[in-house]
Amino acid sequence: MKPEERLSSGAIPIAYEIKTCFGAKGCPNSLNRSFDLIPALEEVVKNSQLDEFIKNKLKNQPLRPHHRLKVSVSDCPNGCSQLYIADFGLHGFVKVKWDSKLCNFCEECVHVCEEEALKRVDQKIRIDRKKCVGCGACIKACPNGVLKETFKGYKIYVGGKLGRHPRLASFLTYALPEEIPVYLEKLLSFYKEYNEKGERTGTIIEKLGWQKAKKLILTR
Numbered sequence: 443m444k445p446e447e448r449l450s451s452g453a454i455p456i457a458y459e460i461k462t463c464f465g466a467k468g469c470p471n472s473l474n475r476s477f478d479l480i481p482a483l484e485e486v487v488k489n490s491q492l493d494e495f496i497k498n499k500l501k502n503q504p505l506r507p508h509h510r511l512k513v514s515v516s517d518c519p520n521g522c523s524q525l526y527i528a529d530f531g532l533h534g535f536v537k538v539k540w541d542s543k544l545c546n547f548c549e550e551c552v553h554v555c556e557e558e559a560l561k562r563v564d565q566k567i568r569i570d571r572k573k574c575v576g577c578g579a580c581i582k583a584c585p586n587g588v589l590k591e592t593f594k595g596y597k598i599y600v601g602g603k604l605g606r607h608p609r610l611a612s613f614l615t616y617a618l619p620e621e622i623p624v625y626l627e628k629l630l631s632f633y634k635e636y637n638e639k640g641e642r643t644g645t646i647i648e649k650l651g652w653q654k655a656k657k658l659i660l661t662r
């Protein structure tokens with residue numbers, strides 16, 4: 443039975459879901475290959491016995507879609523998998539570096555950046571790190587190979603949810619693809635330790651406060 447299927451009572455059979463955007467199926471914006479990550483994330487979730495844990499916490503309540511712990515992966519900052527409302531959300535991210543030696547100041551990169559994060563200032567292309575979302579479009583647009591990736595991985599967000607008290611996920615950290623399963627283990631360990639009755643990660647974070655919760659997740 444697939445996770446999205448429902449029983450005749452309206453309840454659902456599995457207490458978690460892991461989903462990706464369709465980037466790996468040929469989206470031109472894709473930075474990473476989230477499909478490659480999925481088996482490792484599924485293994486972490488299975489090893490944590492999350493399904494049994496959530497069902498036990500709910501006691502006799504039927505398992506509903508809003509109880510489900512959600513893992514969501516997008517291959518670029520456009521976030522088509524709705525990662526900002528997931529318990530553990532990821533989006534692909536690249537960090538860009540400009541090198542002065544080869545630049546002819548054609549400003550292709552400046553025009554292509556939808557965030558207005560690039561600007562020519564005298565004989566330099568300045569990158570505003572606060573505006574840059576790490577989509578990599580400027581790298582592709584540069585005809586001279588001047589802009590380079592210095593990091594290619596994911597931004598991790600935690601604690602997003604909808605429901606009666608919606609909450610957008612909070613940025614936790616940057617991570618390389620091979621580091622992601624370890625961060626999911628940390629999140630699940632935190633979730634299980636502080637969970638009282640099957641509430642979502644975002645509810646636990648709201649109770650503890652983000653700074654405390656962040657420390658508790660990262661230091662385990």
Ligand code: SF4
Pocket residue numbers: 463464465466469470471472473516517518519520521522523
């Ligand atoms: S999140 Fe990015 S890579 Fe994934 S489908 Fe959307 S635009 Fe494409």
Ligand code: SF4
Pocket residue numbers: 536538554555556557558559560569573574575576577578579580581
């Ligand atoms: S990576 Fe994307 S957002 Fe960042 S400077 Fe390049 S085009 Fe702009």
Ligand code: SF4
Pocket residue numbers: 540544545546547548549550551552567583584585586587588589
């Ligand atoms: S697109 Fe490349 S060559 Fe043109 S201004 Fe930007 S960095 Fe320089």
